[in-house]
Amino acid sequence: xxxxxxxxxxxxxxxxxxxxxxxxxxxxxxxxxxxxxxxxxxxxxxxxxxxxxxxxxxxxxxxxxxxxxxxxxxxxxxxxxxxxxxxxxxxxxxxxxxxxxxxxxxxxxxxxxxxxxxxxxxxxxxxxxxxxxxxxxxxxxxxxxxxxxxxxxxxxxxxxxxxxxxxxxxxxxxxxxxxxxxxxxxxxxxxxxxxxxxxxxxxxxxxxxxxxxxxxxxxxxxxxxxxxxxxxxxxxxxxxxxxxxxxxxxxxxxxxxxxxxxxxxxxxxxxxxxxxxxxxxxxxxxxxxxxxxxxxxxxxxxxxxxxxxxxxxxxxxxxxxxxxxxxxxxxxxxxxx
Numbered sequence: 533x534x535x536x537x538x539x540x541x542x543x544x545x546x547x548x549x550x551x552x553x554x555x556x557x558x559x560x561x562x563x564x565x566x567x568x569x570x571x572x573x574x575x576x577x578x579x580x581x582x583x584x585x586x587x588x589x590x591x592x593x594x595x596x597x598x599x600x601x602x603x604x605x606x607x608x609x610x611x612x613x614x615x616x617x618x619x620x621x622x623x624x625x626x627x628x629x630x631x632x633x634x635x636x637x638x639x640x641x642x643x644x645x646x647x648x649x650x651x652x653x654x655x656x657x658x659x660x661x662x663x664x665x666x667x668x669x670x671x672x673x674x675x676x677x678x679x680x681x682x683x684x685x686x687x688x689x690x691x692x693x694x695x696x697x698x699x700x701x702x703x704x705x706x707x708x709x710x711x712x713x714x715x716x717x718x719x720x721x722x723x724x725x726x727x728x729x730x731x732x733x734x735x736x737x738x739x740x741x742x743x744x745x746x747x748x749x750x751x752x753x754x755x756x757x758x759x760x761x762x763x764x765x766x767x768x769x770x771x772x773x774x775x776x777x778x779x780x781x782x783x784x785x786x787x788x789x790x791x792x793x794x795x796x797x798x799x800x801x802x803x804x805x806x807x808x809x810x811x812x813x814x815x816x817x818x819x820x821x822x823x824x825x826x827x828x829x830x831x832x833x834x835x836x837x838x839x840x841x842x843x844x845x846x847x848x849x850x851x852x853x854x855x856x857x858x859x860x861x862x863x864x865x866x867x868x869x
Contacts, residue, residue: 561594562762565615567606571599572793574804575718575747576619578642578824580785582773591765599792602700610636610750617751617766622646622744623835623855624679627845630854635753638856640767641745641827642774644817645738647808648680648746649717651724652733653709661735664712665689671698671705671713679844680742686842687741702727718807722800736811743835745827746813756857767860771825774814778805825861832856 568576579597582588588595598615600606607625610618611634620626620638629636650670652658658667665688672681672695684690696704698714705713706728715721717736724732738744749767756763777785786801808814818826833852840847 561589561592562765563594563596564588564617564762564766565596565598566617566619566766567598567600567609567615568619569600569606569621571601571795572597572789573719573796574789574801574808575643575647575716576789577777577782577785577801577805578774579619579770580773580788581777581780581782582769584784584788585773585776587769587772587776588766591769593765593769595766597792610752613752616755617749620748620750622648622746623748623832624744624839624844626748626750626855627836627839627850630850631845636750637753637756637854638745638748638750638827639756639763640749640770640825640861641747641818642749642770642825643746643813644815644819644826645736645811645813646742646744646746647717647719647811647813648676648737648742649715649720650712650735650737651705651715651720652712652735654730654733656709656733658712658733661740662688664735665691665694667694667710667712669696669704669708669711670694671696671711673698673700673714676714680737682844683742683839683842684737687838717811718804718813719800721807722803741838743831743838745832749825753857760859763857764860767825771823771861774824778809778814822861827856827858827861829853829856829858 566579568579572580583595583597598606606615606618609615626636626638650664652664652667657663664670670690674697677695681690681695685692702723705711706724717734721732721734724730749770751763782805786798789801790796790798814824818828818831829852832855836845836850836852839845
């Protein structure tokens with residue numbers, strides 16, 4: 533009974549918040565451009581949910597979602613002031629910005645686990661993560677070879693002799709039962725089932741020490757400093773959108789994503805949501821106690837130290853205090869506070 537009452541109270545508070553927001557922003561809404569790092573997919577679903585169900589509007593925001601993709605790099609647009617918020621893949625991008633003096637800051641961590649994974653064929657002895665370091669072939673894309681592959685070598689004993697280029701096609705992996713391939717844990721397993729007809733072995737790097745937050749919301753440091761109310765409203769609305777996308781009616785958001793990315797299917801979107809829930813991508817870690825979007829300075833500092841040990845950064849090269857602004861999703865804070 534207590535849980536039922538708590539959920540009811542939480543819903544009531546959220547409705548009141550939306551009502552107040554609608555009243556407070558009865559004038560012209562703030563126009564916001566939010567750019568993602570890839571084409572529309574279920575991993576963007578909460579943002580689309582907030583767009584189509586009126587949550588952004590209720591927070592006084594007129595949001596345009598601008599897709600990324602294989603030929604689109606939205607990252608430079610944030611520092612240049614051509615977009616207002618950016619969805620970043622993981623903390624390595626934020627570390628690079630601090631290292632290079634790019635004035636951006638992380639304001640929320642939507643995913644507690646990075647969905648980056650290694651996938652393998654069943655029945656080949658790869659059910660144990662440690663066995664992957666003996667695989668004859670590991671297919672890894674060029675950018676990953678200079679980031680988490682270096683960490684895999686330093687932390688888990690993988691070797692460059694295993695490395696083969698991954699060109700974002702499953703053909704080489706499917707043709708070689710002994711091959712291992714990188715993949716997004718909420719996407720590639722679906723494609724393997726569809727194209728290969730089998731259930732792959734999936735090892736999340738996050739479950740083996742790659743403790744970065746993922747699907748980060750970044751903004752310019754000057755925006756966080758001079759327009760904290762705008763940042764707070766965008767973060768709160770995005771978090772509310774993600775809650776609703778995971779646990780409510782997501783049909784309209786899915787339809788909007790299908791319109792933006794016709795390569796998707798409803799079946800793929802729903803399968804991806806199921807994987808996000810099963811793997812604890814959003815609601816594990818700090819979010820289990822403090823809600824979606826939560827992040828802690830200690831965890832970011834610990835991940836940076838791990839990357840220093842992997843020789844991705846020199847000691848002292850990145851100041852962790854400049855990576856994130858915790859005011860908007862501090863532990864204990866929720867979108868309805």
